[in-house]
Amino acid sequence: MLKGNMQFVTCLWILLITFLRFHVLKLCFFIYLISWVKSDEEKKCPEFTDLNIGNALSGTELQVQLLLYTRENPNCSERLTEDDVAASEYLNTSKKIVFVIHGFRPTGSPPAWLGDIKELLLSSEDINLIIVDWNRGATTVNYVSAVDNCRKVAEILKNYVDQMLVNGASLYSMYMIGVSLGAHIAGFVGQKYNGKLGRITGLDPAGPLFTQEPPERRLDRTDAQFVDVIHSDTDALGFKKPLGTIDFYPNGGTDQPGCPQTVFSGLQYFKCDHQRSVFLFLSSLKRRCDIITYPCDSYFDYKRGKCVDCEAFQPMSCPVLGYYADRWKKLLIPNSSPTKAYFDTTDQDPFCMYNYLLDITTWNKSIRRGFIKVKLTDYAGNTVESEMNSEASTFQQYKRVKILTGFYQDLDKISKMSLTFSTKTVIGPKHKLRVLQMRLKSLNNPERLQLCRYDFVLMENTELTFKPIPCPEKAT
Structure with missing residues (x-):
């Protein structure tokens, strides 16, 4: 009988100790969790204020x-x-x-x-x-x-x-x-x-x-x-x-x-x-x-x-x-x-525009007003096309006209170029632009050779493609 009571008491002690150990472990874990959260908050990076x-x-x-x-x-x-x-x-x-x-x-x-x-x-x-x-x-x-x-x-x-x-x-x-x-x-x-x-x-x-x-x-x-x-x-x-x-x-x-x-x-x-x-x-x-x-x-x-x-x-x-x-x-x-x-820029990053200066001298007796669109092609067959200027240029006999034109991509060695003259009119006769001299200069890379072409005619709304030649001297 006494032996049975001792076994019962021993079991109770074991249960009590197990219960206490479990709760002590829970308490320790809880204390650790609080300190970890607090430490994490202390280390949290300050950030820009986010409102709504x-x-x-x-x-x-x-x-x-x-x-x-x-x-x-x-x-x-x-x-x-x-x-x-x-x-x-x-x-x-x-x-x-x-x-x-x-x-x-x-x-x-x-x-x-x-x-x-x-x-x-x-x-x-x-x-x-x-x-x-x-x-x-x-x-x-x-x-x-x-x-x-x-x-x-x-x-x-x-x-x-x-x-x-x-x-x-x-x-x-x-x-x-x-x-x-x-x-x-x-x-x-x-x-x-x-x-x-x-x-x-x-x-x-x-x-x-x-x-x-x-x-x-x-x-x-x-x-x-x-x-x-x-x-x-x-x-x-x-x-x-x-x-x-x-x-x-x-x-x-x-x-x-x-x-x-x-x-x-x-x-x-x-x-x-x-x-x-x-x-x-x-x-x-x-x-x-x-x-x-x-x-x-x-x-x-x-x-x-x-x-x-x-x-x-x-x-x-x-x-x-x-x-x-x-x-x-x-x-x-x-x-x-x-x-x-x-x-001027492009419409997206990196925004760089590659600019050229088109220098044209015409010999029409009558004044012409209009736009010139430029297309460039390199030896690999890559082609870039300029946008027409928003303002028309005025071409007079033996007067130099400078037109700024830009491209979204830069071509190094140009094999061909195309020009299109337009007055943007839908009625009336088609005009000709008689060009005495054309010179194209890269503004982003001014050390490059300038390209020339002499004595040609641009028919309105008709693209003229040709092989330019290096200019004999720099533009003045």
Whole structure:
């Protein structure tokens, strides 16, 4: 009997110990899980604020965070502390400091280009890259409210910059890239340092509520040592007049190729032209081709071939668009007038157009007005075709006419070329264009031989194909 009781008690102890061990293990696992979750939260990378249309409708109070990326932490940002920038683990004030500042965010979502610009900038140069996130303040349907916040953002940025200067940074090594409203924010920061910032790039600076403002209330060429601006939507959301040391106007600065032409295309109709400036800048970082631009007084003069002599700008040649535009600043005379540069692009990345100058002398007694379409073929059989110019050329007896024509693809060794003359009229007699001399010059590769043809006739709407010959001498 006693032996049975002892066995029963022993079994109870075993069960109790097993029960306690099980719950202790559960408790330990639970404690480990809590610490693991807490540790994971601590290590979680700070991210750009992601809001939605609901936040835009209700409005957001201004909050600014600076997210630092370097080649040491390219995939996980470090949030800089406003009161103690020196505590940063990754900020190296001996290197260039690049700020990227976004603009108005009516839907609250992070900019679509944010990941690309981060990756491309860090791969291009060993820099401190700071994404300025003021999405809380920019996310609102009230554009006026976002504009009012621009000055406040600039004041906050000045606080960070002041601390960086104390810790060894120089103003000359600072570069601000501002998109839309962000361009004006960069300008306001530059004003606070009397234009001693190294560089500001304005990507289609916002036009509404800024167009009539004096220089001190918007981005201006005096806000940094070098200010380059890309204007891609001057007839709607962008700023039309020159704002920088050099102002670039792709496709004249208004309608961009590939962008919707009607409101039936939805939101893209409103933002495509405006955003094109950003994608042109991103393309310059990829270095698949240089987008060459041409200093000129107007887009009309550029299309007339009056401003395509890059040899006049030697040794630096014509300026290129985007990240490497500052290489051209060595040619600029201090306090000189702003430079406007025009160029055409294709409708998609990498956007490069390969330009040729067609120089024609005709000998018709009567004046002819019309268009000339050019087709080029290389020895491999590849063919490229130009688009007709939007403006007709005027051909007069013994007068040289320069026509700028562009192609989406570059052909090196041309075996044949075709010309088509058209007046675009559907009624009346067909005209002839009697050509005394034709000369074709590559603008992207001016070292190539120029191609000539002499004494031929173009029948209207009839393609004439021939083998060009090398010109005996350069065009004057």
